[in-house]
Amino acid sequence: MWFNIHPESPIPIFEQIVSQVIFNIAAGGLAAGDLIPSVRDLGRELTVHPNTVAKAFGELERLGVVTARRGRGMEVTPDAAKICHLQRRERVGKRIREALREAVSSGLSAEEIRRLVEEETGRSNGRRRE
Amino acid sequence: MWFNIHPESPIPIFEQIVSQVIFNIAAGGLAAGDLIPSVRDLGRELTVHPNTVAKAFGELERLGVVTARRGRGMEVTPDAAKICHLQRRERVGKRIREALREAVSSGLSAEEIRRLVEEETGRSNGRRRE
DNA sequence: CTTAGCGTACTAGAAGCGTGTGACACTCCG
DNA sequence: CGGAGTGTCACACGCTTCTAGTACGCTAAG
Numbered sequence: 070m071w072f073n074i075h076p077e078s079p080i081p082i083f084e085q086i087v088s089q090v091i092f093n094i095a096a097g098g099l100a101a102g103d104l105i106p107s108v109r110d111l112g113r114e115l116t117v118h119p120n121t122v123a124k125a126f127g128e129l130e131r132l133g134v135v136t137a138r139r140g141r142g143m144e145v146t147p148d149a150a151k152i153c154h155l156q157r158r159e160r161v162g163k164r165i166r167e168a169l170r171e172a173v174s175s176g177l178s179a180e181e182i183r184r185l186v187e188e189e190t191g192r193s194n195g196r197r198r199e
Numbered sequence: 200m201w202f203n204i205h206p207e208s209p210i211p212i213f214e215q216i217v218s219q220v221i222f223n224i225a226a227g228g229l230a231a232g233d234l235i236p237s238v239r240d241l242g243r244e245l246t247v248h249p250n251t252v253a254k255a256f257g258e259l260e261r262l263g264v265v266t267a268r269r270g271r272g273m274e275v276t277p278d279a280a281k282i283c284h285l286q287r288r289e290r291v292g293k294r295i296r297e298a299l300r301e302a303v304s305s306g307l308s309a310e311e312i313r314r315l316v317e318e319e320t321g322r323s324n325g326r327r328r329e
Numbered sequence: 330c331t332t333a334g335c336g337t338a339c340t341a342g343a344a345g346c347g348t349g350t351g352a353c354a355c356t357c358c359g
Numbered sequence: 360c361g362g363a364g365t366g367t368c369a370c371a372c373g374c375t376t377c378t379a380g381t382a383c384g385c386t387a388a389g
Contacts, residue, residue: 073304079209081346088305096306107365118348123366140356140365161302162315168294169319174203175218175287176226179320185292186316189299190309211377237335248379253336270335270386 071098074115082117086125088160091134094145095153104142105135132156201228204245212247216255218290224264224275225283234272235265262286 071093074085093099105111108126112119126143129135133152135143146152172182201223204215223229235241238256242249256273259265264282265273276282302312 076347083346088301092305108367109365119366120349121347123368124347126366137366138356139354139367142365157305157307158311158315161298161305161307161312162318164298164301165295165312165315166319168291168298169316171218171294172291175222175291177287177291181288182291182295182320185288185295186299186320188292189296190312190316213377238337239334250337250380251378254377256336267336268386269337269384272335 072111072115074117082115083121083125083128086111086115086122087128090125090129091132091153091156091160094134094149095157097150099145099149101145101147101149103145104138105145107142202241202245204247206247212245213251213255213258216241216245216252217258220255220259221262221264221283221286221290224279225287227280229275229279231275231277231279233275234268235275237272 072086072089074082074089076082078085090099090105099105105126106114108119108122111117112122115122126135126137130137130143133146134149134156136146138144169182172185173179202216202219204212204219206212208215220229220235229235235256236244238249238252242252245252256265256267260267260273262282263276264279264286265275268274299312302315
């Protein structure tokens, strides 16, 4: 389904789960009222301990994305879409910001940095204003 | 001087030291034959343990950027400039690549991603801070 | 030779992560 | 009611990584 976990990544597994759920809701894959997979199901599917999944779900609940329905599952909240849109932008933006700040502080020329960025995104459309 | 360490960062301190030395040499701040600050001096200045600095120096030696001169210090190698230029591009490129890949997989539109990038690089158009 | 500074090696502590186990309260359905 | 499924909690264990503490051997200068 919609999970792509990298156990060898320096980013903790539970953190990866959090992000992917957020991204999935933001992209419209899950709507308010839906139940996300249970800790045991998801744990089995990702070959991860249910406790690890539960840790991710706890974080999602803290963010207000889901609410625990004891005995039923984790339900996507009405505000989830809005929250996830913000979260997605914030998380992605932070990563990009850090990478670009490091690039600038490394002494690389703006030209070089722009080239590196273009290598990844350049295909999608032509040219930005300058 | 030329170090800017963030102890709270998820990136280990020794790794930050490695990068900053590489960036500094790549930018021409240190030339072949120069001695970089000693583990104790640098440790005192950054308020980290000399061993942490030594770990960073060991990595730099493994990369061929410096050679240990027992009893004297760590000396910048003749090839350091070339190696550091490559390393800088590789390290910066990797960070940018990862950030942009995550951005794409999050479902953000190419438009949005471009906007986020512009927010960081837009100001330095045609001109680099230095 | 003595001394001070250098890098190095070994060891120990601390923190984070993932796993494992067991138990509990709740809800749904037969 | 009873069983199966759900989230939750507490505890412990092993593992890895990072950092700190300490001591040692080397080199250059006096």
